[in-house]
Amino acid sequence: MNSIRKTAAADALLFDLGAEPLRALNAKLQALSPESNATAWRILNPRGGHAIAVGVTAPVAIRIDGPVGYYCGGMNDGARITIEGNAGPGVAENMMSGIVHVRGDASQAAGATAHGGLLVIEGNAAARCGISMKGVDIVVKGSVGHMSGFMAQSGNLVICGDAGEALGDSLYEANIFLRGAAASLGADCEEKPMTPATLAALAALLRRADCDADPAGFRLYGSARTLYHFHVDNAGAY
Amino acid sequence: MCGIAWLFLKNRSLEPELGAMTAGMLAVLTERGPDSAGFAIYRQGAPGVVKISLRAPAGFDFEALAAAHDLPVTVRDDHAVLMVPEPRAAALRAALARHHPEVTIVAAGARMELFKGVGRPADVAKRFGLAGMAGSHAIGHTRMATESAVTIAGAHPFSTGPDQCLVHNGSLSNHNDMRRRLIRENIVFETRNDTEVAAGFLSWKLREGARLDAALHDALDALDGFYTFVVGTETGFGVLRDPVACKPAVMAETDDYVAFGSEYRALADLPGINNAHLFEPAPAKVYFWERRDAGAVH
Numbered sequence: 001m002n003s004i005r006k007t008a009a010a011d012a013l014l015f016d017l018g019a020e021p022l023r024a025l026n027a028k029l030q031a032l033s034p035e036s037n038a039t040a041w042r043i044l045n046p047r048g049g050h051a052i053a054v055g056v057t058a059p060v061a062i063r064i065d066g067p068v069g070y071y072c073g074g075m076n077d078g079a080r081i082t083i084e085g086n087a088g089p090g091v092a093e094n095m096m097s098g099i100v101h102v103r104g105d106a107s108q109a110a111g112a113t114a115h116g117g118l119l120v121i122e123g124n125a126a127a128r129c130g131i132s133m134k135g136v137d138i139v140v141k142g143s144v145g146h147m148s149g150f151m152a153q154s155g156n157l158v159i160c161g162d163a164g165e166a167l168g169d170s171l172y173e174a175n176i177f178l179r180g181a182a183a184s185l186g187a188d189c190e191e192k193p194m195t196p197a198t199l200a201a202l203a204a205l206l207r208r209a210d211c212d213a214d215p216a217g218f219r220l221y222g223s224a225r226t227l228y229h230f231h232v233d234n235a236g237a238y
Numbered sequence: 239m240c241g242i243a244w245l246f247l248k249n250r251s252l253e254p255e256l257g258a259m260t261a262g263m264l265a266v267l268t269e270r271g272p273d274s275a276g277f278a279i280y281r282q283g284a285p286g287v288v289k290i291s292l293r294a295p296a297g298f299d300f301e302a303l304a305a306a307h308d309l310p311v312t313v314r315d316d317h318a319v320l321m322v323p324e325p326r327a328a329a330l331r332a333a334l335a336r337h338h339p340e341v342t343i344v345a346a347g348a349r350m351e352l353f354k355g356v357g358r359p360a361d362v363a364k365r366f367g368l369a370g371m372a373g374s375h376a377i378g379h380t381r382m383a384t385e386s387a388v389t390i391a392g393a394h395p396f397s398t399g400p401d402q403c404l405v406h407n408g409s410l411s412n413h414n415d416m417r418r419r420l421i422r423e424n425i426v427f428e429t430r431n432d433t434e435v436a437a438g439f440l441s442w443k444l445r446e447g448a449r450l451d452a453a454l455h456d457a458l459d460a461l462d463g464f465y466t467f468v469v470g471t472e473t474g475f476g477v478l479r480d481p482v483a484c485k486p487a488v489m490a491e492t493d494d495y496v497a498f499g500s501e502y503r504a505l506a507d508l509p510g511i512n513n514a515h516l517f518e519p520a521p522a523k524v525y526f527w528e529r530r531d532a533g534a535v536h
Contacts, residue, residue: 047502047503047506048501048504048506049503067502067506069501069502069503070501086488086516088486088501088502089486104516105516105518107486107488107518108484127482145483145520145521146481146483
C-alpha cells in the first residue's frame, strides 16, 4: 500500500493558477494516461479556488502550494494530491483511489461519499467528516466536528483528537477509531471491542498516514445495527 | 448561497485602505451572491453628530434636502449621508416622514454608514465609491435571493439600531411567526425578508437591555433555520453560526486585522494572509470582537 511518505519529484511540471485558468489545469490533468511521463505536478496560486485537481485518473503526484476551496481532489482515482494549506468543504469527496493529503485543516464534509483511497488531514476537520463514506480510509491527526461519520457505510475513520457531537450517527459498517473524547455519540453508534485484527489494521493505517500515535490508545466505534430494520414500536413516530 | 465579508482593523495605519480591501473581498464573492450587495462601514464621526444614511429614487435632490435643513451631506449615487446634530435628529426624521415619503432612512449612528443596491457586487461597490472610503471596520454582503425578492430593500445589511447592522447567509423558517410576535413588540418591518426579522429580533433584545452577545445567544433558541450571522456595532462585531453549520465561514486573524469570509477566496488578497491564523468559527458559539480605546481587540 502507498503511504504519504513518498514525495513529489523535484522536476515537477509547474502550473500557475494565477496565470492560467482552472479549466485548463483540470483538462490537462484529466487527459493524462496511466503511462504518461508527466508524473509530477506543482500547482501555484490556488488562492482558495474550487474543484482544483478533480477527476484525475492517472497515478501522478500533484502538489498544490496553498489553500484550496470546495471539492479539491474530488473523484480522485489514483493520484497522490498534497495540499500545502487548508482545504475547503468536500475535500476528496467521492475519491475512488489514491491519496489526498491536507497539510492544514479541512472544512466540512471531508472525504464525503469516498469509495477508496486514503485521505490524511494533518490538522483538524470540521463538521461531517467522512459523511456517507463508502470505503475510504481517513486519518485526521487533529479533531473532527459534529456529525462526523454520519451514515458512514464502510472504510475507516481515524480521529487522533476529539470528536464533536453525534459521532457516527446512523452508522452502517464503517469503523471509527477515536483517541480523544466524543462530545456525544450519534444514534446507533456504540463502542466495540478492539480485536487483534482490527488493531493491526489500525496500526497499518497509521503507518501509511505517517502518524506516530499509539494504536493501543484508540477506541473503536461501530454500528449497533438497531436502525437497519424498521421497528414497529416506532410506528407512532411517523 | 450568499457571501459575507467583513474586515476589522487592529492596525490603525491600515484605515485608509479599509474600503479598497472590503471592495476586493466583495467582488470575489460575486459567485455566491450576484443579485445585490451592500455594506456598512464604520468611519470617522463627530461628537454629538448622528450620521443618517438615506436612500431615494434616482434623481432625488439630496443637496437641496440638505440645504433646506442646513446640514452637511455626502451624496453617493442614490444614497446620501446627512450629518445631523443629535438634538435635531428626531425632528429631521419626522420631517422626512412627512415631506419626503420617497426617502428611506437606511441606518443611523455615530460612525456607521450603510449602502446597498441591486446588481453585481463590484458594480454596487463602484457606484458608492467604497474603494475610496477609510474606516475602522466594514461588513459587506453579496446576496443570492431565496426567501424574498431581489430589491434594494431586500439587500443586506439590515440595520438593527444605532450603529448596528446584520448580514445573513442562509434562510430562516420561522420568520413569519417571529415577525408577528415582534410586531406586537412595536418592532417595525419594511419587507417580507427573513433576515430583517433576525435584525428585528436583535433590536428587540437590545431595546430590552440585553448585551449584543446575550442577544445572539437568545437567537439560537428563537430563530429556526440555517444561518451564519455577522453583526456590526460601533466598536466591534459578532459572529454566530447555527448549530448545524451548513453555511461556510472562514476567519483570519493577524496582528493587523481580523477578517471573515464565506470562503477563503475572499481573504486571499489581504496583506499577510499567508501567515494569518485561519480558522472556522464553531457552530452555535457566539464570537465577539471589540475595539477598545487603546486599539486592543478582545
